[in-house]
Amino acid sequence: MMKTQQKAHKNTTKRFKNMATRAHSHDAKKPQFTDPAVQDVLSRITGLELQKVFRPIKRELKLPSYKLMTDEQLNQAINNASEQAKKLLQMPLVLPERKPIDDVLSEDPFLAGMDTAKYVFTDITYNVPHRLFKCFQKFGDVGERDRLVQVYFPKEGRKLTPYHIFKEENLKMVFSMDRHEDVLDLCLVQFEPDSSDYIKVHMSTYEDLDKHGKYDLLRSTRHFGGLAWYLVNARRVDGLIVDMLKRDLLQDAVSLVSLFHMVHPHSESAQEAALQQATGADLLKVRLGFPYNKSTYTIVFF
Amino acid sequence: MVHLSSVLLKQYHGGYVVLRLALAGHNQANRPFYRIVAAFNKRARDGKYIEQLGTYDPLPNIYNEKLVSFNYDRIKYWYGCGAHPTKSVAKLLGLAGFFPLHPMTVTGAERHRAQAAQMDASIIKDEEEEQG
Numbered sequence: 001m002m003k004t005q006q007k008a009h010k011n012t013t014k015r016f017k018n019m020a021t022r023a024h025s026h027d028a029k030k031p032q033f034t035d036p037a038v039q040d041v042l043s044r045i046t047g048l049e050l051q052k053v054f055r056p057i058k059r060e061l062k063l064p065s066y067k068l069m070t071d072e073q074l075n076q077a078i079n080n081a082s083e084q085a086k087k088l089l090q091m092p093l094v095l096p097e098r099k100p101i102d103d104v105l106s107e108d109p110f111l112a113g114m115d116t117a118k119y120v121f122t123d124i125t126y127n128v129p130h131r132l133f134k135c136f137q138k139f140g141d142v143g144e145r146d147r148l149v150q151v152y153f154p155k156e157g158r159k160l161t162p163y164h165i166f167k168e169e170n171l172k173m174v175f176s177m178d179r180h181e182d183v184l185d186l187c188l189v190q191f192e193p194d195s196s197d198y199i200k201v202h203m204s205t206y207e208d209l210d211k212h213g214k215y216d217l218l219r220s221t222r223h224f225g226g227l228a229w230y231l232v233n234a235r236r237v238d239g240l241i242v243d244m245l246k247r248d249l250l251q252d253a254v255s256l257v258s259l260f261h262m263v264h265p266h267s268e269s270a271q272e273a274a275l276q277q278a279t280g281a282d283l284l285k286v287r288l289g290f291p292y293n294k295s296t297y298t299i300v301f302f
Numbered sequence: 303m304v305h306l307s308s309v310l311l312k313q314y315h316g317g318y319v320v321l322r323l324a325l326a327g328h329n330q331a332n333r334p335f336y337r338i339v340a341a342f343n344k345r346a347r348d349g350k351y352i353e354q355l356g357t358y359d360p361l362p363n364i365y366n367e368k369l370v371s372f373n374y375d376r377i378k379y380w381y382g383c384g385a386h387p388t389k390s391v392a393k394l395l396g397l398a399g400f401f402p403l404h405p406m407t408v409t410g411a412e413r414h415r416a417q418a419a420q421m422d423a424s425i426i427k428d429e430e431e432e433q434g
Contacts (some may be wrong), residue, residue, distance in 0.1 A: 108403075114411035117362035121398040124356065125375040144365070152371055 031262050033094040033229055041259045042225035045252045046089055049220040050078075053085040091225040095194040122152050146192060157189040166190075166201055175208045184223045206230045215243045232260050235267070241287070250284075257287045317343040319385040321377065323358060324348050334360055338372065338391060340380045355380070358394060370394055 031038050069077065150158050163186060164170055174183055184205055191198035206227050209215060218224045231237050237260055244253040261270040261283075269287045320343045323336035336358040341351035356372040363369065377400070381387075387395065389406070396404040 110408055111411045112415065114407065114414055115368075116366070118365075118367045119394075119397055120367045120369050121394075122369070122371040124371045124373045126373070148369070151369065 037262065038229075038259065039091070039225075041255045041262075042091065042228055043086075043089070044255050045228055046091075046222075046224040047220045047249075047252070048082060048085055048089070050081055050085055052220040053088055054081065089220070089222045091222055092188055093193045094226055094229055097196050097199055098192070098194040120148060122148060124152055146195060155189075159190065162190055162197065166197065168204075171201070171204055175205070178214065178217060180205050180209060180214070180217055181221055181223065184218075202226065202230070210236060210239055213239055213243060215240055216247070228256065228259070232256075232263050235260075235264065241284075245284075254283055257283050260287070319343070319352065319380060319383060320388060321355065321380060321385050321391050322347070322388040323390055324351060326357075336360065338394075340376075340385055343386075353380070370398070372398060372400065374400060 147160055150160055165174060187198055187201045209227065218227055231240055237256060241253050241256060261273055264270060273283055319340055321340055324339045325348050326335050326337045337354050338356035338358060339351040340353045340355055353376060355376050359369045392401060393404045393407055395401040396407060
């Protein structure tokens with residue numbers, strides 16, 4: 001029996017707002033990714049290494065320009081560069097997975113056998129920000145909708161069929177070459193932030209980074225905040241803290257621990273810290289007293 | 303350009319506005335692609351139109367879908383100005399849910415089903431004859 005099934009999709013911004021408010025109402029005390037406090041901590045941890053942010057990227061060949069500047073002008077130029085770097089380091093949204101909308105608007109069994117192919121109707125009205133999308137026969141998932149949106153409203157850099165690099169085997173190869181950042185950039189261009197593919201790719205990237213301890217690859221890029229948030233939610237920050245301490249980033253480690261306590265206020269270390277009213281290095285000592293994974297590591301405190 | 307209402311259109315142009323499928327790009331044989339278009343009745347089918355309101359690709363793609371797009375806002379405007387849709391456009395709009403279902407869609411489906419049943423019956427008969 002053939003079905004006419006139609007999905008109506010609402011405005012994306014409205015949908016994202018709805019999701020955020022719904023998440024808020026469920027666990028109102030739990031801080032979300034978009035909270036200003038959380039964002040502040042994450043941007044501090046990301047760091048601002050100008051050399052890495054403005055490293056040479058493949059682009060159009062241009063002759064280098066040389067300028068003669070006074071000290072003040074040089075400082076000004078550096079300030080401008082750091083402003084630009086902050087814009088470049090803007091973190092992409094972390095959203096829960098989008099559920100496929102499965103509204104069957106009408107089922108007409110008398111239309112069975114009409115045609116061998118499905119009909120897909122798209123609304124291309126100018127001022128509707130996200131288009132009404134209807135289809136003739138039973139549709140599956142979000143991926144098809146993304147593909148059709150790309151057909152009628154193409155975004156630069158996106159392809160209709162996703163790159164082969166996002167398949168499991170190819171991802172492993174890319175990770176062995178330490179090119180996590182490129183994968184994440186490509187993923188950002190290709191997928192919507194709330195599609196399952198995006199979340200899967202990010203998860204596998206972060207897992208791989210965590211396993212090998214290669215956190216420094218993402219430091220000073222826009223993906224570091226996402227990595228930190230994922231690890232905090234998965235309660236596996238130990239590796240990251242150790243890495244920070246090894247590189248003498250004490251402040252970053254302290255802010256990471258405070259973020260962890262913000263997000264998981266009922267964990268043992270958070271309660272211990274609240275009891276002792278610990279700040280700074282004391283906070284770290286409290287946290288490291290409760291290792292969550294059984295991996296053994298030795299840290300020398302001075 | 304000011305779009306005249308249907309009464310004035312009739313007096314001035316001696317015709318009316320029509321929403322129809324116009325073939326786009328005569329550069330490929332056996333590969334049709336239609337634009338859903340608001341045009342004057344007397345104009346050539348593929349000639350100058352007033353406004354493009356959508357597309358229709360009659361050949362299914364690799365996912366077995368026929369892609370149709372409509373600009374509902376402008377279709378509403380032209381329909382309000384007194385445009386007449388042709389049979390195919392009316393059928394597509396009926397399937398989309400914008401218009402009520404065109405009766406020939408249902409009749410067409412029934413005819414397809416009857417034909418398919420007849421084909422199946424003849425295939426079964428041939429197989430029996432081969433066996434027997």
